Amino acid sequence: MPNYQRVIHWFRRDLRLTDNTALSEALKAGKEVIPVYILSDWKRNHHWTGTGRQQFLTGCLESLSEDLESIGGRLIFRSGDAVNELKKLVKTTEAEAIYLNRDPDPYGIETEKRLLETCRSIGIELHGSKDVVLHEKDEVLTQSASPYRVYTPYSKTWMSLSKPDPAAKIKKFPKSKTLNELKSLSFDGIAHWSLKKTDTEIPEAGEKAARKRLKNAIESTVLTRYAQDRNTPALEATSGIGPDLRYGTLSPREIFSQSQKLLDDTRSKSERESIFTFQKQLAWREFFMAILGHYPEVLETDFNPKWRGLKWGDPDEDNKLERWQNGQTGFPIIDAGLRQLAATGTMHNRVRMIVAMFLTKDLHLHWKLGEAHFMRHLIDGEIANNNGGWQWSSGTGADAAPYFRIQNPWTQTERYDPDGTYIKKWIPELAEVSPKQFRKPAESSAPLSPDYPLPMVDHSEEREVTLDWFKQHKASSE
Ligand SMILES: Cc1cc2nc3c(=O)[nH]c(=O)nc-3n(C[C@H](O)[C@H](O)[C@H](O)COP(=O)(O)OP(=O)(O)OC[C@H]3O[C@@H](n4cnc5c(N)ncnc54)[C@H](O)[C@@H]3O)c2cc1C
Known part of the structure; x- marks a missing residue:
């Protein structure tokens, strides 16, 4: 076990005091521990994140900060490039080592590589733990x-x-004059990213x-x-x-x-x-x-090489993408899911599958468009799960649904929301409609409600288009 006077614990996606592997290691090895969180310094429209998730992150950081103070610690905030900020912090605090929990995402791995080189160049140790x-x-x-x-x-x-068994909660932080006197950026919540609070009902x-x-x-x-x-x-x-x-x-x-x-x-x-x-x-x-x-390339392309180069549709044609994003497709189960996402930053797993298959198989739009929309809105937005879920649904991923297994939104509704409770909750204009009406396409002569659109496509027809499209692609690449 190393023995240091002072070490840094870099909080990343481990915002807790209970069973935190690297933090426990840091506290065992260092007489003093400097806990730091480095805020990203992008502003407003980062393509992969949105207000709800930043609000949730803000809550996690505020809570961690209070929890640390209650046991004699203090969370130091910095903002900017993590490697540069850590290097500066090492210089200011004369820390001898940095502790972190490894992040399995490609961006996290890349940062860890850069940090390791920096630590070597300035002659300090870097300790990474399995935790995520x-x-x-x-x-x-x-x-x-x-x-x-x-x-x-x-x-x-x-x-x-x-x-592995979980470790106990950390109950005490060692006294440190350096930590007490260290300057911290004052963290102003989501304003840090130039975002404004929304009405999204995020979880505590x-x-x-x-x-x-x-x-x-x-x-x-x-x-x-x-x-x-x-x-x-x-x-x-x-x-x-x-x-x-x-x-x-x-x-x-x-x-x-x-x-x-x-x-x-x-x-x-x-x-x-x-x-x-x-x-x-x-x-x-x-x-x-x-x-x-x-296979980090899955962020750029289809996991299954067989499906690379498929000609996806135009998202602007008939405002297809926008109607899907806004929950205005005329398919109640799809619209309920997308409206739940907008209102709460989450969507039920079954409905995630239905809306994803609809975007890719009924509207023929690229899974990347759905992946990006989910990442912007989901509070649990996780690069790996989201990419995996989207590539599963589009049939292009690891162990994906085969291209010919196309879920029918009408029968899915009958099976999973037979009495329309979920649909009525998220689409108030359908509150008085009989749930039987949610299981088949509405006719133009009998819309479900004056404020609710007719189905934007015919599922049976689009299913045939998709089968043909995948078959042709398969034949042309064999
Ligand atoms: C298109 C699509 C996109 C998705 N995007 C995400 C995402 O960005 N982040 C995310 O965490 N999950 C994602 N999922 C998986 C799943 O929908 C969510 O994990 C689940 O709905 C979260 O709710 P829960 O915490 O109540 O899960 P529970 O059902 O209680 O499951 C517990 C935990 O197990 C894991 N889990 C459950 N189902 C899955 C699954 N199918 N794939 C991977 N992990 C799973 C999650 O970590 C989840 O929190 C996606 C699924 C699809 C089909």
């Missing part, structure tokens, strides 16, 4: 030591590996709120009825911890270990299966992170 995932990309490999490209065998290996942010969400999932029926209820968007039947995993207000170790305790204490076969299904969702998250780690 239970198993990093090179821990879950096939027998021939190559990455999995298909989820089921990946998840079997992932499940078979022993899971911070470690305490995250722990409440996890406790609720464990103590209510969310996990024990997960397999039966998770596909019903009208129910609050999923955990809602996506944003907490995104910003690290909960650790995946803690989530897995609490779900495992519940599993061990549960006798009922169906309840056990449900908890197991929930755990397998955590494996989906790490599968997509591993795919992005091994």
Whole structure:
């Protein structure tokens, strides 16, 4: 164990004091620890993020700052290029090492590489820990030591590996004159990014709120009825911890270990299966992170080379993209999902799949357009999961839905929102319409409501167009 007078802990996507691997290591190795968060310095219209997510991040940072102060610490804010800012902070504080939790995204990896070079050049140590995932990309490999490209065998290996236990909450921070006297940028919330607060009803942010969400999932029926209820968007039947995993207000170790305790204490076969299904969702998250780690090109192009070069449609034709984004397609389930996203910064998983397939298979628009819209609006916007979800739905990704399996929005409505509760919640102009009307296209002679559009396309016709389009592309590239 190294022994330093003073070290820096760089908070990134680990905004918590409980079970924070690198922070615990920093506190063991350093007599004094300088905790820092480096704000990005882009302004307003960054292509991949939006106000809701920055509001949530602001809440997480405020809460972390208070939590640190309550145990004798203090969160230092800086803004700008992380490597430059850390270099300056090392100089000011005379820190001997930097501690961080590794970020599996390509941008995070790139920054870590640059930081390592800088640390070497100035003669200090850099310590990185595994924290964002239970198993990093090179821990879950096939027998021939190559990455999995298909989820089921990946998840079997992932499940078979022993899971690290969570560590306790940090209760005390060492006294440090350097930390007390250090200048910090005053953080003015979302104004820092030149953004204005919106009406988006975002979830409560911070470690305490995250722990409440996890406790609720464990103590209510969310996990024990997960397999039966998770596909019903009208129910609050999923955990809602996506944003907490995104910003690290909960650790995946803690989530897995609490779900495992519940599993061990549960006798009922169906309840056990449900908890197991929930755990397998955590494996989906790490599968997509591993795919992005091994094949970072998926951010630019289709994972499956067979589908590269497909000729996607024009988003401006008949304002297709805009109508989809604004929830004005005339397909109630699609519009409800997109309006839920605009109002709350989230969308139910089942509906994410339906709207994604609609954009790519009914409107024939590139999955990247949907991916960008989701990243701007989703509070749990996670590069790997989002890219994985979009490429899955468009049929171009790792272990994706085959191109000919095209979900029918009308039958999906019948199956997952049979009494129209979800649709009515998000489309008030349809509140008085019989739910049976949501399961088939409205005729121009009988619109659902004077304020609600007719379906912008004919699903059966567009389905045939897509089948033809994919078949032709396949034939031309063989
Ligand atoms: C087109 C599309 C885009 C998506 N974009 C994102 C995204 O940006 N960020 C994101 O976290 N998830 C994304 N997902 C996956 C999934 O929709 C969300 O993780 C889930 O809805 C979050 O709700 P929850 O926290 O209540 O999840 P729960 O159902 O309670 O699951 C618990 C956790 O498991 C993980 N998980 C669950 N389902 C999936 C899945 N299908 N793929 C990967 N991880 C999963 C998440 O971390 C989730 O928080 C996307 C799915 C699709 C189809």
